[in-house]
Amino acid sequence: xxxxxxxxxxxxxxxxxxxxxxAALEHVAGYLHKQGxxxxxxxxxxxxxxxxxxxxxxxxxVLNGHLDVVSGKSHQFExxxxxxxxxxxxxxxxxxxxxxxxxxxxxxKDKPLHCRVMLQLVTDEEIGGRNGSKFLVDEGYLGDFVICxxxxxxxxxxxxxxxLRLDVVSRGRSAHGSRPWEGDNAIEKAFKNFEKIKxxxxxHQGNDFYQGSSLNLAVMEGGDIYNRVPDTCTMKLDxxxxxxxxxxxxxxxxxxxVDGEVRVVASEPGVLVARDHPYLQQLQAVIQGLEPDxxxxxxxxxxxxxxxxFSEKGIPAxxxxxxxxxxxxxxxxxxxxxxxxxxxxxxxxxxxFHSIGIKGSNLLI
Numbered sequence: 534x535x536x537x538x539x540x541x542x543x544x545x546x547x548x549x550x551x552x553x554x555x556a557a558l559e560h561v562a563g564y565l566h567k568q569g570x571x572x573x574x575x576x577x578x579x580x581x582x583x584x585x586x587x588x589x590x591x592x593x594x595v596l597n598g599h600l601d602v603v604s605g606k607s608h609q610f611e612x613x614x615x616x617x618x619x620x621x622x623x624x625x626x627x628x629x630x631x632x633x634x635x636x637x638x639x640x641x642k643d644k645p646l647h648c649r650v651m652l653q654l655v656t657d658e659e660i661g662g663r664n665g666s667k668f669l670v671d672e673g674y675l676g677d678f679v680i681c682x683x684x685x686x687x688x689x690x691x692x693x694x695x696x697l698r699l700d701v702v703s704r705g706r707s708a709h710g711s712r713p714w715e716g717d718n719a720i721e722k723a724f725k726n727f728e729k730i731k732x733x734x735x736x737h738q739g740n741d742f743y744q745g746s747s748l749n750l751a752v753m754e755g756g757d758i759y760n761r762v763p764d765t766c767t768m769k770l771d772x773x774x775x776x777x778x779x780x781x782x783x784x785x786x787x788x789x790x791v792d793g794e795v796r797v798v799a800s801e802p803g804v805l806v807a808r809d810h811p812y813l814q815q816l817q818a819v820i821q822g823l824e825p826d827x828x829x830x831x832x833x834x835x836x837x838x839x840x841x842x843f844s845e846k847g848i849p850a851x852x853x854x855x856x857x858x859x860x861x862x863x864x865x866x867x868x869x870x871x872x873x874x875x876x877x878x879x880x881x882x883x884x885x886f887h888s889i890g891i892k893g894s895n896l897l898i
Contacts, residue, residue, distance in 0.1 A: 536632055536876070537619070537869055539564070543600070543628045544612040544621040554601040554656035555581045561600070561635065561654060568639045572652070575672070580664035583654040584674055587638060588646030593676035594886045595651045596638075596879065597666060597839055597850075598631040598683075599658030603861050617869050624867040625857025630682025633855065633875040640880050647887035651676055658839050666839035670846060678812045678886070679843045679850035680879070684860055685832065687820070687871060689813060690852035692742050692833035693840060694773040695803030697780055701726055703755075703793040707764040716762030720755045723766040726791040730770070735786055739775055742833030746774040746783075769798075773835060776803025801837060804844045806851055813851070815889050819882045824874065853878075 543561075548554040558581050562574055565585060572585030586593075605622030612621040619629075631654060638652050653674065655665025683690070703723040708716025727750055730736065737745040748770060755766030774783055780800050788795045806813065808831050817829050840850035856871035858864070 536636055536872060537614075539635070540619060540624070540628060540632045540869075540872065541612040541614075543632065544619070544623055545610055547605075547610050548601050548623065548656070549604040551579060551656070555579075557600045558583055558654055558656055561631070565635065565638065569642055570638055575669075577664040577668040580655070580657045580668075582656065582665050582669055583652070584669065585638065585652045587641050587650045588648055590646070590648040590887055592887055593649040593651055594883055595653060595676035595679040595843070596634045597653045597655075597679055597681045597843075598627055598634055599655045599662075599665065599839065600628065600631060601656045601659050602626065602628075603659050606863070609863075609865070618866045619869055620864065620866040622865055624865055625684040625855065626860035626865070627683050627854065629857065629867040629872045630684065630854040630875065633872050633879060634682055636876045637879040637883065640876070641883055644884065646883070648883070649676075650883050650886075655839065662839045662842065667842045670842045675843070675846065675848060677848070679840060679848060681838050681840045681850065681852045682854040682875065682879075683834075683838050683852040684854045684857040684867070685834075685852050686856045687824075687827065687874070688830040688832040688853075689816060690832050690834045691804075691806040691808055691813065692740075692776050693804040693837055693852070694743065694746070694833070694835055695776055695778070695780055695841075696799065696801035696837050697770075697772040697774060697783065697797065698799040699770045699772060699784075699787070700796040700798055701730075701768045701770060701787075701791060701793050702796070703766045703768070703791075705762065705764045705766075708762040710760035710762060713762050716764070719763045719766040720753070722792060723753065723755065723768050726793055727768060729790045730787055733786055733790055735778060735783055738778065740777060743775045743835075746772060746778065747835065748772050774803065776805040802841050802845045804834075804838075804840050804850060806844070806849045810849055811889050812849060815885065816853070816878075816882055819885070820878050823877055823881060
């Protein structure tokens with residue numbers, strides 16, 4: 534009952550804005566304080582993050598999650614319970630995972646821990662994470678293994694695609710709209726450039742989880758009036774690349790392929806964790822022990838998460854979270870039973886984390 538009530542309270546808070554997300558974080562900090570957990574709030578450019586650490590030892594397990602959500606309709610902030618399903622904005626992505634981590638911390642508070650367990654909650658994952666998880670990583674809030682409880686339907690996501698945001702500027706030559714053959718249409722050239730990028734062999738290089746990289750033509754800007762051939766067109770591209778690909782190499786190949794200028798607006802690393810890593814083997818064993826009828830699957834995520842900031846530092850970071858559907862959609866929901874199951878897995882894994890044979894590292898706090 535307590536888990537459900539806390540989740541419904543958080544879902545009812547519109548955290549699609551900075552003000553709302555900060556208010557939710559302060560609410561959680563107060564809730565944990567009442568449960569005897571002394572955490573602290575830190576800020577970067579007005580975005581607040583929460584950090585709490587339990588236990589002592591050489592190794593640290595990081596539990597990371599975000600309270601911000603994408604925008605939603607007003608009714609989506611009125612949580613609706615339908616049997617085991619709770620519907621509403623942020624139920625799956627990812628307030629359910631946050632609640633499971635909160636319950637884990639409360640449960641571990643009075644148990645013998647031979648490692649450190651660090652809870653990190655942030656407020657800007659949906660808009661890039663620069664002032665949340667990246668800020669925490671840069672400030673030294675690190676660990677030996679990171680679990681982001683994003684919704685994965687109880688699979689272990691060991692890979693995530695990297696992100697390239699590109700502006701490709703195609704240039705042509707203006708002419709009167711009635712005599713297009715006298716000009717060079719930059720918009721037509723842009724479409725040809727788009728097809729050239731899509732057909733690059735490196736874009737079709739995949740692995741066990743992905744057939745290849747994906748390319749979304751998100752914005753096209755070109756032309757100004759009907760009766761003139763446009764001489765400039767800018768495509769804004771969202772490219773999600775398979776994590777073993779070198780993004781700098783990919784950009785070089787795009788530059789060589791297109792007739793135009795390529796500007797890198799943003800480049801974010803992917804996540805790539807070996808499936809035979811000892812932490813993953815132990816996590817798989819814990820899940821199998823608690824859920825013997827469940828086939829534990831390793832998966833790859835098409836979207837990015839804050840796990841990438843830890844992965845960039847060489848820290849194994851995965852996504853593992855509850856069963857949900859339609860996150861970012863109109864019918865977003867989560868299974869409440871899966872939230873309880875997630876809590877039990879996190880608790881058991883944290884209690885055994887010290888015994889996994891990998892030496893730890895130093896932390897800021």
